[in-house]
Amino acid sequence: MAEIRNIVILTGAGISAESGIDTFRAEGGLWEQHRVEDVATPEGFARDPDLVLRFYDMRREAIQTKQPNPAHDALARLDEHWEGNLLIVTQNVDDLHERAGAKRVLHMHGTHLNAWCTACDVKNPWTGTLADRPPCPDCGQSALRPDVVWFGEMPYEMERIYAALRTADLFVSIGTSGAVYPAAGFVRDARSLGAHTLELNLDRSQGSGWFDESRQGRASELVPEWVDTLLDS
Numbered sequence: 117m118a119e120i121r122n123i124v125i126l127t128g129a130g131i132s133a134e135s136g137i138d139t140f141r142a143e144g145g146l147w148e149q150h151r152v153e154d155v156a157t158p159e160g161f162a163r164d165p166d167l168v169l170r171f172y173d174m175r176r177e178a179i180q181t182k183q184p185n186p187a188h189d190a191l192a193r194l195d196e197h198w199e200g201n202l203l204i205v206t207q208n209v210d211d212l213h214e215r216a217g218a219k220r221v222l223h224m225h226g227t228h229l230n231a232w233c234t235a236c237d238v239k240n241p242w243t244g245t246l247a248d249r250p251p252c253p254d255c256g257q258s259a260l261r262p263d264v265v266w267f268g269e270m271p272y273e274m275e276r277i278y279a280a281l282r283t284a285d286l287f288v289s290i291g292t293s294g295a296v297y298p299a300a301g302f303v304r305d306a307r308s309l310g311a312h313t314l315e316l317n318l319d320r321s322q323g324s325g326w327f328d329e330s331r332q333g334r335a336s337e338l339v340p341e342w343v344d345t346l347l348d349s
């Protein structure tokens with residue numbers, strides 16, 4: 117592994133599952149309990165803002181009671197010690213990577229802990245509720261929405277992600293089903309540009325066939341093992 121210098125890691129809901137945060141597509145997961153069209157699209161928000169704001173208020177409150185698990189801790193350790201380039205691209209809207217201590221993290225689907233004012237376009241850190249229509253701290257209007265990317269909206273910082281993928285020697289996908297683009301396509305982009313590709317997931321995902329290597333198991337076990345091997349190499 118001596119030739120590896122630039123690493124891109126993609127994480128999904130599976131890395132936070134053992135912290136007690138529901139994944140989306142598991143049996144009984146979030147998308148069985150709620151219709152995507154109702155709670156995760158701009159059209160759903162326009163139709164029933166109370167429902168959408170209450171849904172995200174519940175999730176924002178819940179994530180603040182959860183703790184990082186050994187998989188988040190291991191990635192934070194890698195971030196601290198890896199001297200080459202590293203980018204942890206997460207689809208997750210929780211802050212467990214940061215609370216574990218990781219710094220080089222990019223939230224391509226936004227974050228629960230920000231409120232975005234649709235009147236003045238300013239984003240502010242937010243831990244409270246939005247369904248009660250609090251005023252924007254900047255402009256005073258009651259026009260705040262969660263700073264999360266809904267279906268039909270553009271994920272954040274795609275240029276920075278593709279720039280990192282272009283120079284990646286290693287692309288690792290952790291705890292994601294490979295069902296949602298553009299993230300699901302990163303493995304093919306990275307591989308066609310010469311990166312080695314590795315998947316760490318509970319079971320085989322929709323994208324497993326695209327990886328050079330796919331390991332099945334719990335993130336809390338696979339990720340620390342992989343990080344230890346990488347840092348010792």
Ligand code: OAD
Pocket residue numbers: 127128129130131133134139140141142145156207208225265266267290291292293294295296316317318319320321333334335336
């Ligand atoms: P999914 O719920 O689609 O997939 C989670 C993946 O994690 C599955 O493949 C599980 O097998 C795996 N998994 C579950 N527990 C695990 C564990 N303990 N260790 C390792 N793997 C485990 O979640 P995502 O792929 O993150 O987007 O979903 C992608 C996007 O779809 C989300 O960001 C969200 C959602 O709709 C938006 O809301 C825009």
